[in-house]
Amino acid sequence: MSLVFAGVCSHAPGITGRAHMADPDDKATFHAAFDEMRVALEATKPDALIVIAAEHFANFFMDNMPAYCMGMGQEYHGPIEDPDWLGIARTTIPGNPDLSQRIIQTVQQDVDLAYAEEWKFDHGISVPLNFLTPRYDLDIIPVNINCQGPPLTPLHRAWKFGEALRKACDAVPERIAIVGTGGISHWPATPDSGKINVAWDKAFLDEWQANDKDAMLRYTDAETLRDAGQGGFEIRTFIAVSGATAGSTAKVHYYRPIPIFAVGCTVGIVEL
């Protein structure tokens, strides 16, 4: 069929794990925005959801770090974190290895891609799924872009990966949804946890909404580290979604800096 839904959201572990420490209005409005995203996703009746994530050393380590990896498992497990710490119960998540394989083969025509038949989801995927597929009844295809252990894939390759993914979605009969998930500016798990560069976030989100390729690919990692923290490297997931939806504008439905969640909390949907 094609791509039926594309969007982006935050995934910081505090969103669920430290929800009780948040201002009630911050928690309520952000969780409501996630719920609206779930309703919009469900309305498109997807057969599978590809989650483009930036995982955090749950499966991939510096002994063998893929720039890009896609899941090809029958099922996945998560969260890998202590369920009490993350505020999400451990569960089994359905996969679709046949669909994964067909998508991987098409993506590989343009971008080299590792695959994994085993994958333990960390908060980078488990937090979005907690809100978007809370019954775990939709086939999930996880994707990881290495945003943690430099050297990192260049931004223009993240865009290219998105384009390749779109081609692959267009080539299968199933209805595919894509959600990219990452932080924009943030300094997670550092003494500066909770710091958020709102001006930087808003500028980047304006570019993301406009699908402004040149503007989004302009950032150097040195600039991103300086202005948006090491967590800012996760803009690769947003850029991959933009590459997959080149030519379409998008709308940010929610943005609010919530320091106890350690990120500018975001929900955005592409207007396909």
Place this chain on the structure above:
Amino acid sequence: MSLYYTQKLLYNLNRDPALQAAYLADKDSVLKNYTLDEEELAALKKPDIGMLYILGVNGQILMHYAAMCGYAWPEYIQAMRDGLAKHGNVRAGIYATTDGKGAI
């Protein structure tokens, strides 16, 4: 300096509840399998979360070790701040600093 193996130990602990149990029961029985120097061994065993941060352990790995060692979130953040105050700049990794102010 064997930051790679310090992080690898924590990565393995985060992934494997059985290894966590073995480690909590007898740290040396697990630590002997990793190439670590005296400073790293001391920081792991104490545990000195602030020192592990200064050594350059990635926070996405360290935050789970801190939780496993019983640190609540604010205590974990404070431990890193204390580490900076006591030991100075982060020495390696993507959080390396030169101004004694953490990741800013």
